[in-house]
Amino acid sequence: MHHFGLSVPDLDATIAWYTATLDFELEAAYDVAVLPARAAFLRHGAVRVELFEVSGAVPAPENAQDLRVHGLRHVALAVDDIVATRDLLRTRGVEFVSEPATVPGSGGDRYAFFRDNNGILIELFEMYRA
Incomplete structure (x- = not known):
């Protein structure tokens, strides 16, 4: 696996949390004009996470992490x-x-x-x- 991606409400706060708490390092930050979004790749050894702060995104539903609901x-x-x-x-x-x-x-x-x-x-x- 190359990476996993997360949609987050605040890119800067999430970068700060993953670097301070889980020892990830910022690899790259960039804009995705087509969404529009701000994004970043973080890395910890061989593990990478891509973070997206998308304009107008909404929070996940309450049951988003319920195993009885399909998806990640x-x-x-x-x-x-x-x-x-x-x-x-x-x-x-x-x-x-x-x-x-x-x-x-x-x-x-x-x-x-x-x-x-x-x-x-x-x-x-x-x-x-x-």
């Missing part, structure tokens, strides 16, 4: 130590939606969920290592 529900970031990452993010003001839990039938993979500054659901994922 969340993005997941791989981590080596889910508890240490959770603890670090808490020092940066992140409130978790769920505590680390084991993925059923995985043999030990773990996950936890939180929301970004726009309410977008993000998963931390730690693969089990025997």
Whole structure:
């Protein structure tokens, strides 16, 4: 996968949050005249996110992240130590939606969920290592 894209209400605030909270770096910022929109690519290692602030965009419906509604529900970031990452993010003001839990039938993979500054659901994922 090259990147995932998010529509956000405030590009500058979201860039600031992802860089300060999740250690992403700004790769490029640009305008998309056809929308019109302001956009940016952020990068953390091999993971990229493209952010769009589109003029006239409306908030997602309440059920946008309900698994009973088709479409993208969340993005997941791989981590080596889910508890240490959770603890670090808490020092940066992140409130978790769920505590680390084991993925059923995985043999030990773990996950936890939180929301970004726009309410977008993000998963931390730690693969089990025997």
